[in-house]
Amino acid sequence: MPFRAPVEEYRFLLEHVVDFARVAATERFAEATPDLVEAILSELAKLADEVWAPLQRAGDTDPARLENGVVVTSKGYAGAYRALAEGGWIGMAAPVEHGGMGLPLTLATVMNDMLSGACLALELNPLMSQGQIEALEHHADDALKALYLPRLISGEWTGTMNLTEPQAGSDVGALRTKAVPQEDGTYAISGQKIFISWGDHDFGGNVCHLVLARLPGAAEGTRGISLFLVPKILPDGTANALRVVSLEHKMGLHGSPTAVMAYEGARGWLVGGEHRGMAAMFTMMNNARLGVGVQGIGVAEGAYQKALSYAAERVQGRSPVAGGTGTILDHADVRRMLAQMKADLFAARAIGFSCAVALDLAQAGEDGAFWAARAALLTPIAKAFGTATGMRVAEQGMQVHGGMGFIEETGAAQFYRDVRVTAIYEGTNGIQAMDLVGRKLADGGEAALALIEEMQEAAEAARATRPDLAEPVWQAVETLREATEWMLAQGDMQARFAGAVPYLEGFARVLGAHLHLKAAGSEAAPGPRTALARIYIARLLPEHAGHLAAAMAGAQDLYALGPEALLP
Amino acid sequence: MPFRAPVEEYRFLLEHVVDFARVAATERFAEATPDLVEAILSELAKLADEVWAPLQRAGDTDPARLENGVVVTSKGYAGAYRALAEGGWIGMAAPVEHGGMGLPLTLATVMNDMLSGACLALELNPLMSQGQIEALEHHADDALKALYLPRLISGEWTGTMNLTEPQAGSDVGALRTKAVPQEDGTYAISGQKIFISWGDHDFGGNVCHLVLARLPGAAEGTRGISLFLVPKILPDGTANALRVVSLEHKMGLHGSPTAVMAYEGARGWLVGGEHRGMAAMFTMMNNARLGVGVQGIGVAEGAYQKALSYAAERVQGRSPVAGGTGTILDHADVRRMLAQMKADLFAARAIGFSCAVALDLAQAGEDGAFWAARAALLTPIAKAFGTATGMRVAEQGMQVHGGMGFIEETGAAQFYRDVRVTAIYEGTNGIQAMDLVGRKLADGGEAALALIEEMQEAAEAARATRPDLAEPVWQAVETLREATEWMLAQGDMQARFAGAVPYLEGFARVLGAHLHLKAAGSEAAPGPRTALARIYIARLLPEHAGHLAAAMAGAQDLYALGPEALLP
Structure with missing residues (x-):
């Protein structure tokens, strides 16, 4: 089965989880009507599925090379790039006055997700241009803007x-x-x-x-x-x-x-x-950080689809369940892996899109400052958790393939290798975590605690309809509150930094549960969204306890273990 | 800094953590005196450091290839293999009557650890021979034994x-x-x-x-x-x-x-x-499963040493601590990564060696049946946790390197790529986990509960000297007991299998804490072993709660999420 952009999933998230309607309700983004969104999704999906996805393996089999000082790219890349540029897509969120479409960043984020799943290596090119467009828009003088912006936006230049x-x-x-x-x-x-x-x-x-x-x-x-x-x-x-x-x-x-x-x-x-x-660089980086987080999400989608296709076709042994499919999908452990991959991916994507919506509302909404703080808080989480999810899902995808996963021709290994760098570039995930517990809590925790409050209220409200799911989420949010208060109480930044990565991981796990609960709540009666939320809450949310305990370990034990004790 | 076999670590583990003295006290292994062990460690370390480790990169830069139906191996491999064979090392644990040294499997396990750290790809060759020797020894007729065993043991044949x-x-x-x-x-x-x-x-x-x-x-x-x-x-x-x-x-x-x-x-x-x-195949596989777990441990050692060397030389930014080294080692997050890598590696190695000691005592000790059951219980844990630790440590090792980690010449990426297959071959880690909750609990939990009892008693006893460490270990063992009892109560094997992987992961995390506590207890006053145990117990042990909660999630939610719900 070839890659298919998960259009239905995007629709669901925009409508039921990340409240895109709020963005479309602003004057600035009034154009982003449901009809337009639908047209964009289907046009982009066609491009991703038919033009970009067939080139995914080419990056590996026919890599970019330097010949006499000139870079020669993988066969087909130039054409696929031009197809994107000609659609006007690179400037989707760029200002209309310079030739962009002026649409919400959220829609550009959906595009980046799709294209990353289809062909990550190529997607990195327009992602860099998008960041540059934003940096020039905010910091360049008029002459530079006039010369460069239209050409970057049209994709003529990169x-x-x-x-x-x-x-x-x-x-x-x-x-x-x-x-x-x-x-x-x-x-x-x-x-x-x-x-x-x-x-x-x-x-x-x-x-x-x-x-x-x-x-x-x-x-x-x-x-x-x-x-x-x-x-x-x-x-x-x-x-x-x-x-x-x-x-x-x-x-x-x-x-x-x-x-x-x-x-x-x-x-x-x-x-x-x-x-x-x-x-100026931070303007570019912040945009790029969300973009890189979304790269992880896109790769997770690609790796998930590939593993699911393999499992659904791989006949092995007698089915352990009555009325099974006869494939390895019937095996509880294989189904566990796939279900967790899907639930994990949903959480990462919902976080990434929430961040994008916050960025749009910061620009266009009534409570700009509130949404700017929310976006700033979510950016390092979206980057680090999105890329870590990409790594986890790609790893599990290989595992679903068994021995075939280690064979390059299968393609599962490429996801695993490609996505690894996303946890490193645009600020390593450790740097993201330090940003979260440093700069992003420097407001005295206002933004973080506001989100925590919101999550707890939602869990409280969900008790009426989904009590078995709402209760563990409520408890997890409470644990996150304690860890956040612990962080805020540390004057010594090293103590915060020593727990930064597990704090971010725990935060993301809890936030993911909140968004799953919201998805479940969109169903009048428990259906597949509730079933997926149940998988997440029973199997992935429990991780938060370990992360948040480690987050509060402090730095003393690390420095007590001197460099000499680290020697082998 | 080139690779150095961690001889001091082996000494410490044999003496203070896995009770190798018990093996040496048997009549069967009376030869394995401290002097002999010391001689073996230093001879093998010389071979690993000087002959094998320099070939680690050659597997990647000059891979094995097929030319006209004949396999041509990486330059230098044949000589390094011969050096191992000529030392008589391949038959270290093989029977004396066929030309082996007849030494404990524990020492062969130490060797496999060293050689895997030095050059994993080459180590897989003698590991396969070791398994074959054991299978022939137990199942072949005398004529086959007489022809093949001496030549496999000498390394003349593979x-x-x-x-x-x-x-x-x-x-x-x-x-x-x-x-x-x-x-x-x-x-x-x-x-x-x-x-x-x-x-x-x-x-x-x-x-x-x-x-x-x-x-x-x-x-x-x-x-x-x-x-x-x-x-x-x-x-x-x-x-x-x-x-x-x-x-x-x-x-x-x-x-x-x-x-x-x-x-x-x-x-x-x-x-x-x-x-x-x-x-017959299972005789071979069981040996090989511990061997593969130890491959993960060896790779973790190699990846750890490389990351530590890099960090200790990489100057970046102002040191955040007074009197720091001026390198990135001073940064709390880098130190956290390295400390966790070391603590994780210690736990995996201690589990692997415990399994080897149990195998030796099963063969030679007074309570053969007890130790055989212990070894059978520990084998899937040693395999899956050893290889998963290899993957985790190799991943963190790349992260410590930042962008350089993604560049192949650095060598950090090779560990990450090489070790990935160890979680797949010799029975995937999922298969190991199913073995644990299936066959290995089929004794009504006798072997598992005996180990749990032992861990709890040790934690109880440690309360006197290391109360802050002993208490969380005691609690974690209690949680493991609950999860084990839950598993035993499931008549439906799918319910067990649905939680098999997290159960194994949780079991290993708790067992690792027990072994760290034992290491800490070997110090009269808190020293580096106690400091490392503290790192593990504060930062890695807390993971057990999430794993063991997921272990008890049952299969219903997985099958409720039908294959159609898994579609993207």
Whole structure:
């Protein structure tokens, strides 16, 4: 069975779980009527299923390569990219004044989910452009906007992010790339950048690099960083002084060329003020973080569909149940794996879409500040939990395949290899968790506790109709409240950081249960949504206790175990 | 920093955690004095560190390949294999009468751990031979023993296991390979086998295949299966009618050639009685299951050491703690990852070695039946938890590396890819869990409850010296008891199977805590072992609650969610 974009699932989530109607009810997004949403879903699903999904394996079997300094991409990628661009989809959430559709980010998020499931390596390309569009929109001057935005939005040109250098990874402030002001108002950019996704390609058009660099005399650390737009081709049509040095040999995502870039006095234009690069970069990163979380969700969908297809066709042994299908689907452990994969995926997707809705309401709604805080809170959770779910589901997908899962031709292994990087790039999942317990609780817990309150009220209300499901959710929310209060009480940030990852995992598990409960509540009588919620609440929600206990372990035991005790 | 076999850790475990002295105190293993153990550890460590570990990457960079029907192995592998064989190590636990050393399986298990950490793909070769030696020892007739055992034990020849066919994976009973009796008492074997690890190589000598096949008129299913020894080279020096059809293109473990084998009327000799093949195969599999669990542990060691080396050298950002190392080791989240990896690895290793000690005591001790039941109980736990720990630690190891972890040259990704198959082969981890809640609880829970009792008494006793650690362990054991009693109360095996995997995971988490507590108790005053136990008990043990809750979820919710509800 080939990949099918889960359109019915998107419909259900938008309508019954993440309240997309609230977005469509705003003046800003009044155009996003149910009819339009339906048209978008079906058009995009056609593109994902028929054009993109058949290219998924090509990234692996015919990976991007560097030939004489030029990147040659997997066969078929250029055409599939153009099909997306020609539909106007890259600029779906971009401003109308520059040629975008001006639609809600939520719909762009649905698109990213679909395309990631169909062909992750290629999807990373427009995801980078989307982030660049947003950064330029908020921080570039009018001349830059006029030149670049229409072409990025139309997909004629593509965008990249250049942060990392060999000595500067999570510690961006350690970067050394230099920007020297020129007499014509531009800057000469020199330095080496690594891990540049889609640093070059053969789709035609320009490649526009957003590069973090340091001006002469700039302060050390992140306060001395500025952002520059450095195009591969200069406005006069000549080549800029930059080149792809090499492509990385990665464990997966081979269809996405990951470049080492050299800037050798390349001409760049300042975006945002001098030394204001981090702020501009964060605009891009925040968008990209949700986008990466959704990549994990898309891969989970692809891996789930593949495993289900395999199980539904694999005949093995006598069926252990009366009236079974005769396939391994009848086996309790196989069914457990598939049911958990589906329930896990639902939770991650519902969280990701909730984050997108919050971003839209922050921009367009009446309680902008409230929704901005909600979106800020949900972004690291959506990123880390979405990608971790992608990893878990891809792992279980291989397991469902048994020995065949380890054979590359089956395709299950590719999901496992490809998705692994999503837990690392755009800020590792550890960095996301530190953001959650640091910056995102810096409001004294206002945003987190508001969500906790909302979840507890919903569980309280659900007691009337789904008491067996509502009670464990209520209890779990209570445990999350305790862990949150514990976090807030820690003055020493190391104590928070020592429990950051399990806190985020526990938070996500509880939030996922809340959203499952909401889905179950949408059924007048218990049906498949309630059955799936039951799977989640009985089998996955219980994990929260372990996570949240670990979250409150503090840092003392870690530092008590000195580096010498870590030696083998 | 290159790989170093963790000799100090082995010493500590043997002496203070798994009571190896009990094995050495038996008449059968009286030779295994502390001096001998010390000599073995240091000799093997030299071999692992200096000869095997430098070849770890070669499996990936120069994988095994099939050339004109002949397998060519990674450069250096043949020499490293010979070095192992020449030391007499392959027959370390094999009977003296056939040329083995007759030493405890526990020491062979330590060896397998070391060699798996040094070079997993190559280690799989002697592991297969060890299993074959044991199967022949127990089931072959004297003539076969006399011909094959000395040569397998010396390592001159190697062994393989041939179970799987395309339609017969976990469902071995579906196999179709035929064995037709010949007038000379041999059998003509015809059929195709897949997933044959080390099905051929260029180390010289013979390759001896143990092949499951069906005699004419044999019953359907597993009751109609017989086992045959089918050598590549016949005793008269001519080639047997078998060949390697192809090698699989796998996600990892590229140094280990995984063959599709064709038997075309090949001459074979019956091992064990007619239709008694499964019993003989299980002798081989049980040994191999512990061996595979230990592979996971070895890989965890390799991945841990690599991540620790990286972290200890990676300078990033200002140190968040006073008097720090200046590396990312100072960051609470990095230290958390490494500390958890180490604590997790300790638990898995202690469980694996406990299983080996039980196997030795079953063979040599006074309470043979008791230890046999203990070993039978621990085998699926050691296999599944050892390999799952390998996967977890390899995953965290990549995460510690950040973006570099996804780059193949770093080597962290290879651990992640290689170890993945250990959760699948020799019976998937799901099959292990079903074995645990099925066969291994079929004694009415006697063996499980005896271990639970032992753990609870130890926690009780530890309250005097380590109350803060003992209390959560005691409580966790109590939860495990409840889950075990729940399992025993289920007449419907599907209900048990639906919770089998989380039950096994919860059991292992609790057992790991018990063994950490024992390690802590070996210190007169709290030292590094107590600190590591604290990490485990605060951060990993809490997981047991979620696992054991899920273990008791029953099968109803899974079957309520019909196949149609599983559709995307």
